[in-house]
Amino acid sequence: MKIVYYLPDVLNPFWNLVVSGIEQSAKQGGVGFEAISANHSDSLQNSQLKAFKGKRPDAILISPIDLKTIDQIGPITSEAGVPIIVIDQYIKANVTACIISGNLRGGTAAGKYFIDQLSKGGRIVHIQAEDFENARMRRKSFINKITQQRDFTIIKTIQADGNRNKAYEQIIAFLREGITFDGLFAENDAMALGAIHALKEKRFSPWPIVVGFDGVQEALDAIREGSLSATIAQDPVTMGKKAFEVALKIIQKNPYEELTTIMPNLVTRANLS
Template identity: 30%
Template sequence: MKQILLILTFFVALTGCNQSDDGANGGKPLIGVSMLSMQNEFIVNISDEMEKKAEAVGAELIVVDAERSALKQIEQVESFIAQGVDAIIMNPCEVEASSPAVTKALAAGIPIINVNSATATKPTAFVGSDDVESGRIAMEYIAKRLSGKGNVIMIHGYMGQAAQIQREQGAREILKKYPGLKMLAHQTGEWDRAKSMSLMENWIQSYGNKIDAVFAQNDEMGMGAVKALEAAGMKNKVVVVSIDAIPDALQAVEKGTLDATVFQNAGQQGSQAIETALKIIDKQPYEKEVLIPFQLVTKENVAEFKQ
C-alpha cells in the first residue's frame, strides 16, 4: 500500500512539474510587449500587426503603452520579468534611457527583441528598418526638387530616440553633398501633428518666403507643417517630405499637398518581431538583425502603397 502511495505521490509531483514548465498559460508562448506610444498612428499599426500575427500562430501577448516614458518602459519590462514571460518585445522610447530595460531582461535570461527603434545596449535581436537610409532618401528627394539649392527646415522627432538621431544623420549626410542647400532652422515637433503645425507657423513668421523645403521626420509632423503652409498660402512654393506613409500622408501625396513620404513597413516590422520572438523561444536559428527597406512614395507611385 505504501509503495502504491509513493508511486502516486511521485506521479502527482511529476505532473505538477510539467504543468509549471508549460506555465499557467496552457503551453502558449507568452510575450510581453512595451510600445513607445499608442498615440502615434504608425506605432499602433505595428502593435496591431503583432496582435494579428500572435493570434494566427497561437501566442499570447501582454501589450502595454510606455507613453513615451523610458522610466515607465523599464518598469513595464521589470513587470514582464516578474510575470515570467517567455520573451519581451520592446519599442524603445530612447536610445540611452531605455537601455536598462534590455540589461534587466538579459540578466533575467529572457530574450528581448527591439522593434522599430534601437537602444545603446544590444538586445537579443532587432527588427526594423535603417532609419539613416530614410533620412537620406527624404533629403535626396528635396535636393533633386530644389536642384541642389535652397533653404531647408527640419522637424525632429522625439529627441534622443533612435529614429530621430538616425534620420537626422541621414539627412545631414545628404546636405553635405549639396553645398547649395542650407539648414535654415531645426527643432523637435515630438512626432506630433499639432506641435509641428505650431512650429511651422512660428517659422513662417520668422522666415516667410526664405523657406524652400521642409523635412519632417515623420508623417504626423509633415501633415502639421502642410496645414500651416496651406493656411499661409505658401504650400505651392514649399516642398514638404516626411516618413512612414501612414494613410493620411498617402492621401495627401495623392492630392499633391504632401510632396513625398518614405514608406516604412509597419506590417512587416510587427509580424517579423513576433516571428523572431517565437524562433528564439523555440530555440530555432534566427537573425539578430532583420532590416526591412524603406521606399520613396511620390504622386507617380502612390497607388501601389494605398490599400
C-alpha cells in the same frame, strides 16, 4: 506562450501598424499577445516594464521611448530568462535582437528627392525627432546628401521630438519670422502632418515641397490630396511580423538573426497605389 509588446504611443499610427503585424502573426501561430502603450511617457514605460513579471511573458518586444530604460530593465529580464527584441532602434547592449528600418538609405532618398525636385537649389527647413539612433541615422544621411549640393541650404532646424502638436506649434512660430523657404523635411510623418496643418492655417504660399518619413495612412492620404509631396515609407507591419518571428525562434531555441533591417521606399503621387 505569450509575447508582450511595449510601445511608445497607441495614438501614433506607425506603432499601431507594428502592433497589427505582431497581432496577425500571433493569431496565426496561436500565441498569446498583449500590447501596452506608454502614451509617449518614458516614466510610464519604465514602470510598465518593471512590472513585466506580472504579465508572465515568454518574450518582450519593445520600442523604447528612452534608451536608458533598456539599460535598467535588460539585466533584470535576462536574469529571468526573458528575451528582449527591440523594434525600430538599434541597441547593442542588454537586448537579444533588433528589428530596424534602413534609416541611412531613407534619409539619403529624402535628400535626393529635394535635389531632383528643386533643380535650381533650395532653402530647406528640417524638423528633427528625438535623438535616437534611428532618427540620427536618417538625419545624418539627409544632411550629408543636401549639403553636398552647392545651391542647397538648411536654413532652419526645428526640434519637435517626433510630436505632431509640437511640430505644428514650432512651425507656427517659425512662420511669424517671415523667412522664405522652398522645402520642409520632417523626420517622421506625424511632424510633417503637424507642419502641414500650420502651413494651411497660415495660408503659406508658394506651397513648399514637404517630405515625411514613415508611410502612415494619413501621410499617404495627404500625398493624394497634394499637401505632402513624398514620404519615406517604412514597413511597420513587416517589422512587427519579423519581430514576432525572431521572438518565436528565440523562445523555441532555434537560430535567429540578432539584427534585421527592413528597407524603406520613397512614395510620391507618381507611384502611390
